[in-house]
Amino acid sequence: MSSTMLGFLIRRSAAAVLLVLIVLSFTFFFIHLAPGDPTLVLQDPRLTGEQRDAMRSAYGLDRPLAAQYLSWLKAVVLEGDWGISFVHSRPVTEVIAEYAWPTLLLTTAGLLIQFGVGLGAGVTAARHAGSPTDHLIRLASMVAYSLPIFWTGLMALLLLSYDWPLFPPGHLQSIDAASLSPLARKVDILHHLALPALVLGLAAAGGTARFTRNSLLEELGQDYIRTARAKGLTERRIVWVHALRNAAAPILQLFGLTLPLLLSGALVVEVVFSWPGLGRLTFDSILSRDYPVVLATTALTGILVVLGNLVADLLHGVADPRARQ
Amino acid sequence: MSPEPDRRATSVLLATLVTAVLLWSGCQQREVGERTPTTEDTPRRGGTLVLAISNDIHGINPLVSGADTQTTAVLDRLFLHLFEEQSDFTEHPPTFEPRLVESFEWSPDHASLDLVLRSGVSWSDGVPVTAEDVRWTWQAQTDPELAWGYAQSKDNIREIEVIDRLKVRVHFRQRSPSQMAELNEGVILPKHVWSELPFAAWRANERWFENHLVVNGPFTLESWTRQEQIVLLRNESYHEPDLPRLDRVILRVVPQKQNQIGELRAGEVDFVEQVPPSEVLPLEEQGIQILRFWARQFNYICWNTQRPLFADPEVRRALTLAIDRQEIIDTLWYGFARIAVSPILTSTWAHDPDLQPVPFDLEASRQILQSKGWSDSDGDGILDKGGEPFSFELITNTGSQVRIDAAVMVQEHLRRAGIEARVRQLEFNTVVSRALEHDFDAMLGGWDIDTSMDLAYAFHSQSIEDGYNFGQYSDPDLDRLIDAANLETEPVERLKLLRQAEAILHRSQPYTFLWEPQRLSAASERLQDAAPSPVSPYFRLREWWLGEAN
Numbered sequence: 001m002s003s004t005m006l007g008f009l010i011r012r013s014a015a016a017v018l019l020v021l022i023v024l025s026f027t028f029f030f031i032h033l034a035p036g037d038p039t040l041v042l043q044d045p046r047l048t049g050e051q052r053d054a055m056r057s058a059y060g061l062d063r064p065l066a067a068q069y070l071s072w073l074k075a076v077v078l079e080g081d082w083g084i085s086f087v088h089s090r091p092v093t094e095v096i097a098e099y100a101w102p103t104l105l106l107t108t109a110g111l112l113i114q115f116g117v118g119l120g121a122g123v124t125a126a127r128h129a130g131s132p133t134d135h136l137i138r139l140a141s142m143v144a145y146s147l148p149i150f151w152t153g154l155m156a157l158l159l160l161s162y163d164w165p166l167f168p169p170g171h172l173q174s175i176d177a178a179s180l181s182p183l184a185r186k187v188d189i190l191h192h193l194a195l196p197a198l199v200l201g202l203a204a205a206g207g208t209a210r211f212t213r214n215s216l217l218e219e220l221g222q223d224y225i226r227t228a229r230a231k232g233l234t235e236r237r238i239v240w241v242h243a244l245r246n247a248a249a250p251i252l253q254l255f256g257l258t259l260p261l262l263l264s265g266a267l268v269v270e271v272v273f274s275w276p277g278l279g280r281l282t283f284d285s286i287l288s289r290d291y292p293v294v295l296a297t298t299a300l301t302g303i304l305v306v307l308g309n310l311v312a313d314l315l316h317g318v319a320d321p322r323a324r325q
Numbered sequence: 326m327s328p329e330p331d332r333r334a335t336s337v338l339l340a341t342l343v344t345a346v347l348l349w350s351g352c353q354q355r356e357v358g359e360r361t362p363t364t365e366d367t368p369r370r371g372g373t374l375v376l377a378i379s380n381d382i383h384g385i386n387p388l389v390s391g392a393d394t395q396t397t398a399v400l401d402r403l404f405l406h407l408f409e410e411q412s413d414f415t416e417h418p419p420t421f422e423p424r425l426v427e428s429f430e431w432s433p434d435h436a437s438l439d440l441v442l443r444s445g446v447s448w449s450d451g452v453p454v455t456a457e458d459v460r461w462t463w464q465a466q467t468d469p470e471l472a473w474g475y476a477q478s479k480d481n482i483r484e485i486e487v488i489d490r491l492k493v494r495v496h497f498r499q500r501s502p503s504q505m506a507e508l509n510e511g512v513i514l515p516k517h518v519w520s521e522l523p524f525a526a527w528r529a530n531e532r533w534f535e536n537h538l539v540v541n542g543p544f545t546l547e548s549w550t551r552q553e554q555i556v557l558l559r560n561e562s563y564h565e566p567d568l569p570r571l572d573r574v575i576l577r578v579v580p581q582k583q584n585q586i587g588e589l590r591a592g593e594v595d596f597v598e599q600v601p602p603s604e605v606l607p608l609e610e611q612g613i614q615i616l617r618f619w620a621r622q623f624n625y626i627c628w629n630t631q632r633p634l635f636a637d638p639e640v641r642r643a644l645t646l647a648i649d650r651q652e653i654i655d656t657l658w659y660g661f662a663r664i665a666v667s668p669i670l671t672s673t674w675a676h677d678p679d680l681q682p683v684p685f686d687l688e689a690s691r692q693i694l695q696s697k698g699w700s701d702s703d704g705d706g707i708l709d710k711g712g713e714p715f716s717f718e719l720i721t722n723t724g725s726q727v728r729i730d731a732a733v734m735v736q737e738h739l740r741r742a743g744i745e746a747r748v749r750q751l752e753f754n755t756v757v758s759r760a761l762e763h764d765f766d767a768m769l770g771g772w773d774i775d776t777s778m779d780l781a782y783a784f785h786s787q788s789i790e791d792g793y794n795f796g797q798y799s800d801p802d803l804d805r806l807i808d809a810a811n812l813e814t815e816p817v818e819r820l821k822l823l824r825q826a827e828a829i830l831h832r833s834q835p836y837t838f839l840w841e842p843q844r845l846s847a848a849s850e851r852l853q854d855a856a857p858s859p860v861s862p863y864f865r866l867r868e869w870w871l872g873e874a875n
Contacts, residue, residue, distance in 0.1 A: 169591060
């Protein structure tokens with residue numbers, strides 16, 4: 001790695017840590033200033049004000065906000081301790097680790113579908129610009145991009161799970177998954193993953209396809225492409241080796257920027273498909289004012305944003321030598 | 326351009342492979358609860374029941390995680406209460422059937438209660454349940470560091486004394502009608518295992534309890550996959566012969582109500598705790614059972630009586646008269662609800678059957694408002710007095726579509742009476758927070774209540790500062806009646822006091838009491854003897870069983 005690149009990475013990492021800390025501090029104060037607290041979620045006539053105070057004290061919420069912030073910051077920065085979840089009564093890191101992998105699985109599959117289908121459709125549309133194929137792909141992309149995920153999710157469930165039971169109706173695995181062999185269990189998870197990943201990935205693929213088509217079309221109109229054609233290069237080589245490489249920079253940036261968005265997109269899919277994951281955890285934690293979990297998931301999202309940007313910059317540098325300067 | 330045979334072949338092969346794998350996996354889905362045929366009128370053991378639940382449980386320690394209804398409903402199948410509250414509160418105060426207790430005897434002055442525990446009850450590790458468990462559980466429930474959400478229910482218990490291995494004496498501070506209910510709040514926990522962890526560490530170590538779980542209830546926990554499913558397994562050491570009937574109960578977390586119904590229709594689940602009224606007919610037409618009962622819930626509009634608009638009880642009565650509650654029930658509940666009369670539910674023993682709901686009478690409403698000086702002087706369709714329009718904000722919480730719809734209907738009803746209600750939806754926490762600070766004009770909400778008939782929580786003036794008297798309603802006569810009723814142990818005398826209190830609330834309308842809903846549960850055809858009740862959605866789950874579906 002060149003010293004320029006190393007310096008770039010160090011500068012970006014330092015800025016990233018600072019950025020995440022600022023985001024977390026804002027989140028800490030905003031969520032504590034939002035109306036309500038974890039004890040108010042339990043609106044039960046039998047729960048007295050005195051008992052709520054006792055619970056607040058047990059959660060450490062009876063101390064001044066500044067004192068809570070300083071002790072929380074100290075624990076996070078110096079000890080890596082994200083605290084104890086009010087709702088789950090366990091260390092937050094343990095809760096996050098448990099909920100992260102289904103989301104990671106879903107978003108990775110979604111990302112693969114998004115870019116696999118999106119790139120393929122975008123390149124096809126650009127290669128056949130103006131043809132019925134192009135029109136069809138553009139229309140399909142626009143429809144996929146426009147339809148709300150919760151609606152497509154529900155329709156997919158209705159048609160492909162309830163009416164025509166090709167896929168299971170949501171969930172990560174079958175009810176009796178524990179009794180399956182390790183291989184059958186993996187296949188079972190893949191079977192459950194297919195529909196939510198398709199819904200998540202195809203919705204995003206619409207945007208990727210349009211982005212790819214436009215970016216590639218611009219390149220295909222350049223002089224060097226005309227030269228390449230004049231030299232007798234095959235159309236496939238022209239598109240995939242020359243034009244797409246130059247069109248790749250903005251697409252790769254899109255890839256980096258899409259990473260954190262998948263977490264929020266996954267929330268809807270997780271709810272519709274009863275998929276256990278970080279999206280639902282975050283949503284429930286906000287509603288129940290589980291401050292430690294909200295802060296940890298916010299940090300995770302912040303880190304994803306920073307990482308996404310970093311990956312986008314790095315990939316841009318790989319694709320475009322001028323960007324390395 | 327020419328096609329590329331090699332790549333196309335690869336794609337086709339890949340697609341075929343994926344489809345084959347998915348279809349093969351689909352074929353691997355096994356029937357849950359496969360059984361051998363028997364006669365349908367004889368309860369029998371076996372099978373796996375699948376229930377759909379909207380939310381996951383929070384943990385398996387009831388004192389740390391048991392403050393939400395879903396968690397309580399599940400944990401009550403793992404751990405026994407001393408008694409089981411019955412849902413027979415229609416004619417008299419609810420009775421308590423002994424569960425962990427074999428017999429009990431009150432002292433003549435009701436200051437103490439002797440309990441003799443069943444001798445054959447043991448924890449799932451074989452250790453007998455003893456009087457020490459009962460006393461230690463009470464100590465845990467009242468430990469200040471642990472801060473159990475319902476610790477206050479034990480305030481009236483001065484001491485629990487262990488007399489011998491199976492006998493305890495409960496000493497109360499004073500006699501009250503809710504002694505039994507307060508004693509029975511919370512389940513009995515295993516001292517011999519859980520006392521290894523200090524109370525102060527309980528809130529940070531939920532996993533420890535999962536790893537050290539012993540139970541005395543009909544079921545034990547086989548597995549718990551967070552946000553996915555909870556699997557309960559028959560507790561083979563459970564003391565009641567031939568119970569529970571089911572081998573396993575799987576509680577499948579399905580957040581979306583529509584998906585719960587979809588899975589019920591598809592045969593993936595057997596029981597959905599609550600279905601919308603609009604789904605009742607279509608489900609019944611498909612042969613799905615609808616199990617209904619009157620929920621211990623009433624919905625209301627709370628008027629902030631310290632705001633000038635709502636300070637006068639006559640004006641509050643005029644507002645109630647202007648709201649067509651039957652239309653709300655017919656439109657939103659398809660008739661599966663009835664007009665609420667007061668905070669004493671019409672299905673309970675304490676309700677006065679002679680007290681009729683305030684009728685819908687727009688003309689009477691207009692006359693009252695006119696007599697109070699309200700008129701539409703500027704012809705804008707809204708009543709005004711002294712230049713001020715009769716206009717206010719009606720808040721309700723998001724997350725309950727029926728309340729939001731009801732608020733819009735109320736807005737329209739009041740508009741016809743010349744009153745402007747500006748409906749505002751707020752997040753639940755914000756609504757509660759503003760209600761506790763009395764920072765609202767009017768609020769549409771609901772109360773899920775128990776059968777204690779303690780009206781102090783929302784209507785005693787002491788609850789304005791420390792309680793749920795959101796509307797700051799204050800009436801010394803009502804306070805006196807509530808206090809007296811909460812101490813009166815003679816049912817007949819108590820009934821008189823409660824009816825007087827009910828009459829005051831009916832007359833002064835601090836709330837407009839909107840509706841009492843029915844709880845509509847749906848069950849597959851094969852589920853037998855399911856008896857969801859106001860006490861629990863899984864009431865007597867140990868007696869549910871599975872027959873053959875047609």
